[in-house]
Amino acid sequence: MKIKLDLDKCQGHGRCYSLSPDLFDSDDLGNAVLLVTGELSDDQVAQATLAANNCPEYAIEVIA
Amino acid sequence: MTMEKIPVSDFATDFDHTDPQWVADPYPIMEDLRERCPIAHSNRYGGMWVPVLHEDVSAIANDTEHFTSRTVVIGAGRPGEDAPPAPIGVAPPISSDPPFHAIARRLMLSEFAPKKINALEGFSRELCRRLIAEMGDREVIDAAVDYAQHIPVGLIAKMLGLPQEDGDLFRSFVHIILEGVDLPQEERILAFQPVEEYFIRVLEEHLQNPNDDLTTFLLEADIGGMKLEDAHVFGTMILLVVAGIDTTWSAIGSSIWHLAQNPEDLARLVDDPSLIPSAIEEFLRAYAPVTMARLVKEDFDYKGCPMKKDDWILLGFPAANRDPKFFDRADEVIIDRTENRHAAFGLGIHRCLGSNLARLEMQTALEEFIAAFPKFELADPSGVSFSQGQVRGPRVLPIRILERS
Numbered sequence: 001m002k003i004k005l006d007l008d009k010c011q012g013h014g015r016c017y018s019l020s021p022d023l024f025d026s027d028d029l030g031n032a033v034l035l036v037t038g039e040l041s042d043d044q045v046a047q048a049t050l051a052a053n054n055c056p057e058y059a060i061e062v063i064a
Numbered sequence: 065m066t067m068e069k070i071p072v073s074d075f076a077t078d079f080d081h082t083d084p085q086w087v088a089d090p091y092p093i094m095e096d097l098r099e100r101c102p103i104a105h106s107n108r109y110g111g112m113w114v115p116v117l118h119e120d121v122s123a124i125a126n127d128t129e130h131f132t133s134r135t136v137v138i139g140a141g142r143p144g145e146d147a148p149p150a151p152i153g154v155a156p157p158i159s160s161d162p163p164f165h166a167i168a169r170r171l172m173l174s175e176f177a178p179k180k181i182n183a184l185e186g187f188s189r190e191l192c193r194r195l196i197a198e199m200g201d202r203e204v205i206d207a208a209v210d211y212a213q214h215i216p217v218g219l220i221a222k223m224l225g226l227p228q229e230d231g232d233l234f235r236s237f238v239h240i241i242l243e244g245v246d247l248p249q250e251e252r253i254l255a256f257q258p259v260e261e262y263f264i265r266v267l268e269e270h271l272q273n274p275n276d277d278l279t280t281f282l283l284e285a286d287i288g289g290m291k292l293e294d295a296h297v298f299g300t301m302i303l304l305v306v307a308g309i310d311t312t313w314s315a316i317g318s319s320i321w322h323l324a325q326n327p328e329d330l331a332r333l334v335d336d337p338s339l340i341p342s343a344i345e346e347f348l349r350a351y352a353p354v355t356m357a358r359l360v361k362e363d364f365d366y367k368g369c370p371m372k373k374d375d376w377i378l379l380g381f382p383a384a385n386r387d388p389k390f391f392d393r394a395d396e397v398i399i400d401r402t403e404n405r406h407a408a409f410g411l412g413i414h415r416c417l418g419s420n421l422a423r424l425e426m427q428t429a430l431e432e433f434i435a436a437f438p439k440f441e442l443a444d445p446s447g448v449s450f451s452q453g454q455v456r457g458p459r460v461l462p463i464r465i466l467e468r469s
Binding site for chain 1 (some may be wrong): 170172173176177178179285341345402403404405406407409411412413415419420
């Protein structure tokens, strides 16, 4: 599984980097920055799913 | 003087967000409208549409082609040509439309990003502790008056470089602007004068004595090498004071109101404060304080609703947050909810600029309050009263302290 972050949809709600700080950070404007690339470990999948499920703008997807 | 209003008999066709029934408890009304409408209408305020489903609130918030933000607080009647035009509006960037919106917003985002805001944690916590200390050993305190209302005022004054003791003034400004929706236009303008005079003086003082604060930041900021117009700086200052105060005051108050009535939730947070962040998101969902407005740009049919140019849209984020089609167990408060795409800070390009600040204030306010008072209850449930208008939260909240740490 991988994370897909759509920065065109991100509005800087900041839910992802609050909930899953190992996977996401904030840029200087408060928008999301993805910290990992490639295949996720099982634990990372859980963290990524948590972030995705709390993004009000549907900017995060966990994809195969 | 406020004119006596005719009580609403059917919210589906005669909606009014200032009606005492709605102010007292809007949630059953939202639920009823969701089943019957789902977009309510009213001829009040010159014509208004009220979506209550998440999908419609989201669609309209994201549709800047058909809906303008040039006026986001509903006034006595249609804004007409007198209202400040798009794309800048009276208080950028909240009142701005694309393409200017992105420019005005980008300017402010870094000042409200986590790095800047997190540095205020110590200040916020100290403020909360001082307010709690000032309560002494009183058995009954007012969590809205003695506590919640002072926290955002203190933070925004600190950020703008304004005296902490001006807090009472700011709250009166907010009242004039937000709760004065019933006043005729002429009275509103007159009432607005002290606000204008205050900020003009503040800006003059900062021009003479620049400081490391947001006011000086705005005065020195530029867009493409051009300094901001005076009206832009002034409008943004007003926005920061208005949008930053009774919103978070409401969110903190509603959270304490919930905990006072739900001792099992309070006990869980006292036992495990690491649950506070998810509880805050749930309080924001269930008791979202802010409802924004939009105006219809041109005559437009939205899902069979014949919307006319300059009709108001009351964009109910609180209603979206209680939509059972979007949220599981939408009417229950579940403090460890794991899927929570709430819209309390809006959706789309106008996402609340101050959301990081609001969360910091809520976090420190709740942590300090429950650490000091691990058990409390409503002292007088019928004495609790909520604000009227587009920002909802308790304004009188008598709390009986049952245990002090």
